[in-house]
Amino acid sequence: MFSKKLIVALDFSSFQEVNEFIKYIDPLKCLVKVGLQLYTSCGNKVIELLAEKGFEIFLDLKLHDIPNTVKKTINEISSSSIVMTTIHLSGGEKMIDDACESKGNIKIIGVSLLTSLDHNDVNELYNRDIEQQIMVLKDLASRTKIDGIVCSPKELPLLSDFKKLKVVPGIRNIYGEDDQKRVLSSKEAYAYGADYIVVGRPITEAADKAKAFNDYL
Numbered sequence: 001m002f003s004k005k006l007i008v009a010l011d012f013s014s015f016q017e018v019n020e021f022i023k024y025i026d027p028l029k030c031l032v033k034v035g036l037q038l039y040t041s042c043g044n045k046v047i048e049l050l051a052e053k054g055f056e057i058f059l060d061l062k063l064h065d066i067p068n069t070v071k072k073t074i075n076e077i078s079s080s081s082i083v084m085t086t087i088h089l090s091g092g093e094k095m096i097d098d099a100c101e102s103k104g105n106i107k108i109i110g111v112s113l114l115t116s117l118d119h120n121d122v123n124e125l126y127n128r129d130i131e132q133q134i135m136v137l138k139d140l141a142s143r144t145k146i147d148g149i150v151c152s153p154k155e156l157p158l159l160s161d162f163k164k165l166k167v168v169p170g171i172r173n174i175y176g177e178d179d180q181k182r183v184l185s186s187k188e189a190y191a192y193g194a195d196y197i198v199v200g201r202p203i204t205e206a207a208d209k210a211k212a213f214n215d216y217l
């Protein structure tokens with residue numbers, strides 16, 4: 001799996017849309033990401049379809065619950081054809097440790113700070129600024145057995161000495177296409193140390209989807 005660097009976000013709401021779209025992408029060249037919306041609407045049926053088509057699957061449910069519940073959920077996830085999944089680092093060390101105990105061969109990636117939170121939100125929640133909170137979460141991720149961090153491209157310079165995987169959404173090779181503001185191109189993200197990039201709409205909503213897919217490889 002490490003030869004593939006591109007994760008295509010399948011932010012669709014139906015099985016049919018997924019089935020239509022995946023004709024344009026190659027399971028030998030990318031992973032696919034199934035998030036809360038698609039998993040809630042289609043469940044394991046869509047996981048089975050993607051596995052049948054040969055895709056490696058990143059199940060992005062951003063788990064955040066008591067350690068026992070997260071551990072048991074990871075146990076369910078690890079018995080399916082999923083290769084990577086997410087939990088919130090802010091669930092704390094015990095939750096992370098317990099999740100990692102039942103992960104088997106899958107990679108668990110920790111969500112650091114949601115990019116929807118601004119300085120005021122982070123200050124209210126943690127009494128720290130964004131950079132300080134990222135450092136706290138980086139240290140937590142470093143000392144546990146978690147496999148990596150999900151971070152915005154803007155945070156990559158803060159994580160230059162982080163030795164685990166960096167999975168990076170917020171990627172645009174053409175600027176100004178949509179609502180994403182704090183973006184980097186795929187080349188820039190790799191130059192700043194991204195191990196995987198997550199790209200959704202620039203490929204899923206492109207007029208020429210096959211070309212857009214190739215542009216992000």
Ligand code: C5P
Binds near residue numbers: 009201
């Ligand atoms: O369409 P777009 O390329 O913006 O999609 C990026 C994907 O990454 C979406 O599935 C979005 O939910 C996810 N994302 C994330 N964490 C962020 C920003 C986006 O997981 N901080």
